[in-house]
Amino acid sequence: MQTLYDCSNIPSGVELHYGLAFCPVFLLGVLINAAALRAFVAKRKHWTDTHIYMLNLAIADLTLILFLPFRIYDAFFCLPKNCLCTFLIQTHYVNMYASILTTASIAVHRYLAIRFPLQTRFWRRKKETAVCVCVFIWTFLVTLSIIFKDESKPENLWTCYERCEDMRLNPWFLGLLLSVGFLIPFLIITFCSSQIIWIIFKVQDKSEEMKSVARMVTANMIVFIVCYTPIHISFVVNYFYTPPLKWMSAYLPAHIFFNVSEMIASTNCCFDAFGYYFLLKRYYS
Template sequence: MKTNCSFTEVDRLMKSLELAIYVPIFVCGLVLNILALVVFCFLLRKWTESTIYMTNLALLDLLLLLLLPFKMHATIHHWEAQHRFLCSFLESLYFVGMYGSIYTIACIAMDRWVAICHPFRAKQLRSRRAALGTCILVWVVVLGGTSPIYSFRTAGNGSFHCFHGFSEKGWRPDVISCLLGFGFVGPALVLVVCSAQSIRTLGQSGKESHKNRACVRIIYSSLCAFLVPFTPSHLGILLQFLVRQDVIQDCMAKTNISLFLQVAMSLANITCCLDALCYYFITREVRTSKQTFTFRRSRSISQRRATTSTSEL
């Protein structure tokens, strides 16, 4: 039996709460991701598999961030009926940024796993071309996967709330199963399993080198950037799906779930700031390897010169 619940108080609270969440994330995330692109593209001048994945992640984060002003506007204002297609387009791009970030973080974990746990096969499996191809594939997959969003809004002449209130099509069991399975659970399992095996392999190596510590930091920062923002939001989606299926019927529970889902989805955007941890450790790793290469090269040249001078004597 369905009960009529009022979500007026939740909507009123979220109008101020979303703005308080979005504004700091937008400012902080924009600065950090632009700086990351500048560093990767202009300062490091060394394209590795890691920097290619991180550049792709920064681009996806920027896409997500640039849509936050539209979300902030939609939080306060209703949109006219003629803007439904524009709304669906923006919603689609928003989820491209979100799930593109999820898949890219999972790809980074797999790349690290191959490099650490299978160092001999890594020479065949890892390359800059493979990393670039993987990033392109991520874009193709998420663009195709978010295309059904255009059918989630019902036609009508009245105003509507963009980024909110999908029709029943968006809450069908097959849609939510694909979203949770392929959009979160699958990538999360890949991330956790690859990360755990990589950390165990580094621990069993018995070497407490700077490079090993840097790898562990990158792995933990990837776990943080994935699990902290995306676990609560997808738990909220699952709970809201149970509400839509009338599995949860208590009015107070419905209200709390609605509030939890909206707060969790708002906080999920913090991934744009948490990814900066990955950027920082990757940058340190690339710079360290570059300095090590330069040192070894200069030492080799010095030794050759010394050998040449000795032979001349």
């Protein structure tokens, strides 16, 4: 039985804490990603395939960050449940998964460049391939959001940004989110990063640049795992969790875990700028 939503039902301070937590993420994210975007656009005369992937990642991260004020406003003042909420939810997750899939693409690109340096250096269609990969990512995600748009329609929402606890996700949709959206990118990033670290480790006389690349790759892999694992665990928990008959989402552990994991996932937009834009600007220019 669905509990009717009323802003007065939210316990004092619960949503307020979520709103306050997103504020520094928004401020840092805008500053860092805007600076990174400027560094990769305004100061580039000759673009490479690396820059194309970086730009795509910057667009995904910055777009997600720019829509966070709606999430913050909803925490403080409560947005009405309407089609705008559906759009905001879809935009948030399309950009999050665009960031995930682009990160996986960068991992493959970086692995091939280190594992097969000669072949990749003289391959003439690198930029065209990068553009095609990025276009495919956005096309796939937008198509998926259109197909499963009913998952976030207003009738299924408890608040503007949260589904009702007794309204489970479509199992096919959940399966795609977990497999294509997380598990496959996770395996790709883990494999490619581990191989790069191993290749660098085998070099006897490692330069300081190679050591820095190894540290960067390790940090990127750890950040990906830490940021995106909790929210996908929360998807599974919420799917199998059966709320009590008279549930109040703000009190449920599953609800709290989801909100915390969503905030953690959003912080990845800040880490991306440090881990990719500025360091790759230095070593892969």
